[in-house]
Amino acid sequence: MDALLEAFFNGISIGAVLLLAALGLAIVFGLMGVINMAHGEFMMLGAYTTSVVQNTFKPLGEPLSGLYIFFALIAAFIVTALLGVVLERGVIRFLYGRPLETLLATWGVSLILQQFVRSISWVMVLNIGLFCFLFFGAQAILSRRPNFERIRGWFVIIMIPLSAAIALIVGNITGSIFQLAVTRPWFGAQNVNVAAPIWLRGRLPLGGYQLPYARLFIIVLTIVCVIGIYWFLNKSAWGLRIRSVTQNRSMSACLGIPTQTVDMLTFAIGSGLAGIAGCAVALLGPVGPNTGQNFIVDTFMVVVVGGVGKLVGSIVAAMTIGMANYIIGSYALKPIVGGIPALDNFFNFFSDPSMAKVLVFILIVTFLQFKPAGMFPQKGRTVDA
Amino acid sequence: MRPQTDTATTASVQTGSEPLLDIANLNVYYGESHILRDVDMGVASGKMVCLIGRNGVGKTTLLKTIMGLLAPRAGAVRLGGESITRLTPDRRAKLGIGYVPQGREIIPRLTVKENLILGLEARPKGALKTTEIPEEIFELFPVLKTMLSRMGGDLSGGQQQQLSIARALMGKPRLLVLDEPTEGIQPSIILEIEAAVRKIVTTTGMSVLLVEQHLHFVRQADWYYAMQKGGIVASGPTHELSNEVIQKFLAV
Numbered sequence: 007m008d009a010l011l012e013a014f015f016n017g018i019s020i021g022a023v024l025l026l027a028a029l030g031l032a033i034v035f036g037l038m039g040v041i042n043m044a045h046g047e048f049m050m051l052g053a054y055t056t057s058v059v060q061n062t063f064k065p066l067g068e069p070l071s072g073l074y075i076f077f078a079l080i081a082a083f084i085v086t087a088l089l090g091v092v093l094e095r096g097v098i099r100f101l102y103g104r105p106l107e108t109l110l111a112t113w114g115v116s117l118i119l120q121q122f123v124r125s126i127s128w129v130m131v132l133n134i135g136l137f138c139f140l141f142f143g144a145q146a147i148l149s150r151r152p153n154f155e156r157i158r159g160w161f162v163i164i165m166i167p168l169s170a171a172i173a174l175i176v177g178n179i180t181g182s183i184f185q186l187a188v189t190r191p192w193f194g195a196q197n198v199n200v201a202a203p204i205w206l207r208g209r210l211p212l213g214g215y216q217l218p219y220a221r222l223f224i225i226v227l228t229i230v231c232v233i234g235i236y237w238f239l240n241k242s243a244w245g246l247r248i249r250s251v252t253q254n255r256s257m258s259a260c261l262g263i264p265t266q267t268v269d270m271l272t273f274a275i276g277s278g279l280a281g282i283a284g285c286a287v288a289l290l291g292p293v294g295p296n297t298g299q300n301f302i303v304d305t306f307m308v309v310v311v312g313g314v315g316k317l318v319g320s321i322v323a324a325m326t327i328g329m330a331n332y333i334i335g336s337y338a339l340k341p342i343v344g345g346i347p348a349l350d351n352f353f354n355f356f357s358d359p360s361m362a363k364v365l366v367f368i369l370i371v372t373f374l375q376f377k378p379a380g381m382f383p384q385k386g387r388t389v390d391a
Numbered sequence: 392m393r394p395q396t397d398t399a400t401t402a403s404v405q406t407g408s409e410p411l412l413d414i415a416n417l418n419v420y421y422g423e424s425h426i427l428r429d430v431d432m433g434v435a436s437g438k439m440v441c442l443i444g445r446n447g448v449g450k451t452t453l454l455k456t457i458m459g460l461l462a463p464r465a466g467a468v469r470l471g472g473e474s475i476t477r478l479t480p481d482r483r484a485k486l487g488i489g490y491v492p493q494g495r496e497i498i499p500r501l502t503v504k505e506n507l508i509l510g511l512e513a514r515p516k517g518a519l520k521t522t523e524i525p526e527e528i529f530e531l532f533p534v535l536k537t538m539l540s541r542m543g544g545d546l547s548g549g550q551q552q553q554l555s556i557a558r559a560l561m562g563k564p565r566l567l568v569l570d571e572p573t574e575g576i577q578p579s580i581i582l583e584i585e586a587a588v589r590k591i592v593t594t595t596g597m598s599v600l601l602v603e604q605h606l607h608f609v610r611q612a613d614w615y616y617a618m619q620k621g622g623i624v625a626s627g628p629t630h631e632l633s634n635e636v637i638q639k640f641l642a643v
């Protein structure tokens with residue numbers, strides 16, 4: 007009984023993390039019809055934001071600093087949502103209707119972000135800030151000229167290298183004056199550790215099984231996010247607009263729905279949810295630049311298995327995959343099938359986390375053979391990007 | 392002032408005033424195939440104008456260009472004297488063009504009520520707050536009243552057509568653009584739709600641009616333009632529609 011309870015709760019909590027991570031991905035996938043490969047990296051950035059917020063709260067001393075997690079959730083949401091908007095406006099907007107390019111471009115962005123957290127330092131912040139200031143400043147000034155449309159090509163060709171060169175030179179000079187104080191990477195290549203607040207460190211005894219509070223917190227967080235998203239999509243005006251654009255982009259535009267704003271907003275929310283998921287992941291263990299990569303495939307599976315455009319699909323898929331992963335990985339079925347040698351051998355073989363993943367993927371691929379559109383396929387038209 | 396085009400003259404003939412919609416020298420391509428050739432036309436304020444022509448001459452293409460779904464390679468589209476050629480469809484909708492496309496394009500997984508509420512988005516201050524659908528809509532299309540909570544995609548073709556028109560009317564447009572609203576619909580419903588459109592024009596003073604194949608409906612309009620091979624080849628008041636023109640340009 008205890009073993010079953012343990013398997014159940016562990017499965018649920020793995021599923022909760024998966025669901026939290028997949029929620030944003032599913033919303034963006036529904037809208038663009040393509041996977042944002044940088045979603046995992048947004049989670050990673052959420053986790054890093056959590057670590058930064060935690061360190062800022064440390065000086066406050068105990069009971070207060072334990073509340074950092076709530077501020078971290080908000081900060082992670084805002085940071086990743088903003089980054090999501092930048093990604094959408096700067097890259098993805100130009101690739102709507104071209105899924106393959108979008109996939110490759112977001113994959114490129116994910117690699118950039120991984121390197122970004124390794125090497126970010128004050129000098130780099132200065133470089134980027136200065137570049138943006140020069141380039142967009144010049145653009146803002148020049149765009150008042152009536153003939154700007156005509157000289158735009160030249161403007162871009164000249165201003166990008168120019169701003170980049172100035173920014174690099176200023177950065178290098180600053181670096182050589184202040185030395186390590188500004189050139190040392192903030193995080194570096196090693197993992198960062200986020201300690202769960204003290205009030206989340208205990209365990210809740212359930213019979214003989216003990217459920218860590220941190221896991222319980224994540225389960226509750228997931229439930230809150232799912233309800234929040236459900237409410238937003240189904241009851242709010244912007245949710246209605248998002249659903250409309252997801253189903254028929256060109257007609258929605260003809261009705262007067264500002265589709266560009268809808269794209270931006272959807273992306274912001276999807277990315278912000280990744281940030282929250284990253285915050286949750288940070289509670290479970292150390293996070294590093296590659297943390298996101300571990301998630302993107304699993305969350306992709308959740309979205310594909312669940313079917314596009316249905317929240318309930320993602321929920322069921324995340325729970326099933328989480329549960330299957332845990333049950334197979336820990337061989338929780340031993341008391342049931344252990345007596346049969348053939349099955350015992352079989353499950354023993356798959357009873358470690360990476361082999362469990364293999365078996366789960368095989369099951370998913372088999373499942374998709376029978377239901378290619380997922381558990382809850384969208385009826386009617388699909389998204390036309 | 393812009394140079395006077397032939398269009399402006401034809402449209403002015405309709406009322407004697409500046410046209411609400413004015414299209415000049417429009418050239419539209421799909422890839423390399425030239426679909427619309429030097430199209431000039433106009434819709435006068437408060438009038439109903441019908442566009443006729445056989446299948447594939449480019450009527451839908453013209454309406455899509457008016458809506459901003461296609462970008463012309465040359466030419467201009469003006470609404471109320473201002474150029475809207477470079478605007479996105481949502482901006483055009485907000486300026487007062489209501490679009491009822493060929494094929495209805497109801498949002499399938501939204502309820503009828505949600506589809507209607509989305510029509511409000513075209514009002515200049517599009518706030519989707521109103522949860523009550525105005526009674527006028529149900530006076531024009533009584534069927535919709537009983538189906539508010541059905542999914543849009545589950546309605547029959549005729550019901551979807553009425554919903555599509557009602558949705559466009561929710562935005563109180565200045566110009567209503569209808570693309571074959573009677574395609575594939577039984578005669579009694581055609582008469583209903585026809586009566587509704589006529590009523591809208593007389594009671595609200597809304598202008599209508601209609602693409603239509605049914606002669607009876609075409610005759611409801613004040614003015615017609617006939618298209619052939621991507622160009623306008625004839626125009627005039629509909630009461631002057633001769634049998635020869637009808638046989639040449641209507642598919643029925």
Ligand SMILES: Nc1ncnc2c1ncn2[C@@H]1O[C@H](COP(=O)(O)OP(=O)(O)OP(=O)(O)O)[C@@H](O)[C@H]1O
Pocket residue numbers: 421426444445446447448449450451452453493
């Ligand atoms: N997406 C497209 N790509 C390429 N060619 C197209 C496309 N859509 C339409 N066409 C072509 O453009 C021409 C005009 O099409 P359009 O839909 O405007 O005709 P129509 O007058 O509305 O016809 P109907 O009465 O059948 O609705 C046709 O020859 C059609 O084959």
Ligand SMILES: [Mg+2]
Pocket residue numbers: 450451452493570571
């Ligand atoms: Mg057509």
